[in-house]
Amino acid sequence: FxxxxxxxxxxxxxxxxxxxxxxxxxxxxxxxxxxxxFFFEPSQRTVTYDGSYAPLQGQQVSAAYDSAVRLSWDVRAGxxxxxxxxxxxxxxxxxxxxxxxxxxxxxxxxxxxxxxxxxxxxxxxxxxxxxxxxxxxxxxxxxxxxxxxxxxxxxxxxxxxxxxxxxxxxxxxxxxxxxxxxxxxxxxxxxxxxxxxx
Missing domain, CATH: 1.20.810.10 (Cytochrome Bc1 Complex; Chain C)
Incomplete structure (x- = not known):
């Protein structure tokens, strides 16, 4: 073959x-x-962002957006x-x-x-x-x-x-x-x- x-x-x-x-x-x-x-949360549940991206600190965002921003800023090579x-x-x-x-x-x-x-x-x-x-x-x-x-x-x-x-x-x-x-x-x-x- x-x-x-x-x-x-x-x-x-x-x-x-x-x-x-x-x-x-x-x-x-x-x-x-x-x-x-492994890092994304597919949910629209409202959470308070407390990751390392300073402009969003304390903002109410969806869990999906929170996990996407965390993936970009807090996960190595994310x-x-x-x-x-x-x-x-x-x-x-x-x-x-x-x-x-x-x-x-x-x-x-x-x-x-x-x-x-x-x-x-x-x-x-x-x-x-x-x-x-x-x-x-x-x-x-x-x-x-x-x-x-x-x-x-x-x-x-x-x-x-x-x-x-x-x-x-x-x-x-x-x-x-x-x-x-x-x-x-x-x-x-x-x-x-x-x-x-x-």
């Missing part, structure tokens, strides 16, 4: 490596995400791991988009490779959804704004929007359950789908 696999001709143009770049970024995301899970996770996610998405663009513009999505194209587009949608869930976990201004926009988009769907928003977000915005739900989606549901598609 190994000889047969090594004997296959692989194109030497760099654009054929974009799938591998996405795969390696996904592996980096799994490793760094596992590290981050900020580095957060940044590696962040940039690996961006490169992961960029590699998928450029890879799909190459496939589209070269016409490689036609039969008999049409199923591969559908898998790639599904992978892109799952990666975008996972990125949204990930940046919404920190419970800061950016994530709150994004969640409010997403709540409004879901709520604006005719006939089922109100009910769908209630079930997805756990009640009226901002619901207490949303960070926990996004955490499960971000670390279990969508990564499992992405791993299955890769």
């Amino acid at each position: 190994v000889r047969e696999a090594l004997g296959k001709v692989f194109p030497d143009h760099f654009s054929f490596m974009l799938g591998e770049v996405a795969l390696y970024c996904f592996l980096v995301l799994v490793v760094t995400g596992t590290f981050l899970c 900020l580095l791991v957060r940044q590696v996770h962040h940039w690996a996610a961006l490169v992961f998405l960029a590699a998928i988009v450029v890879h799909l663009a190459r496939i589209f513009f070269t016409g490689a999505f036609r039969k008999p490779r049409d199923l591969n194209w559908i898998v790639g587009v599904t992978l892109l949608v799952a990666a975008i959804g996972n990125g949204f869930a990930g940046y919404s976990l920190a419970d800061d201004l950016l994530s709150g704004t994004g969640l409010r926009i997403m709540f409004s988009i879901v709520e604006s769907v005719p006939f089922v929007g109100d009910t769908a928003a209630f079930w997805i977000f756990g009640g009226e915005y901002p619901a207490d359950d949303i960070i926990g739900r996004l955490f499960v989606v971000h670390i279990l549901v969508l990564p499992a789908l992405i791993a299955a598609l890769i």
Whole structure:
């Protein structure tokens, strides 16, 4: 099997490596995400910040935001791991988009490779959804704004929007359950789908 696999001709143009770049970024995301899970608390419970970041001393913040700030300031290499996770996610998405663009513009999505194209587009949608869930976990201004926009988009769907928003977000915005739900989606549901598609 190994000889047969090594004997296959692989194109030497760099654009054929974009799938591998996405795969390696996904592996980096799994490793760094596992590290981050040890320190992150997916809760909107209100706590008083008493970490080493002075401007927040004594402020009432959510436990999710508190753990994200502590991870950045108080955990050794925490900020580095957060940044590696962040940039690996961006490169992961960029590699998928450029890879799909190459496939589209070269016409490689036609039969008999049409199923591969559908898998790639599904992978892109799952990666975008996972990125949204990930940046919404920190419970800061950016994530709150994004969640409010997403709540409004879901709520604006005719006939089922109100009910769908209630079930997805756990009640009226901002619901207490949303960070926990996004955490499960971000670390279990969508990564499992992405791993299955890769």
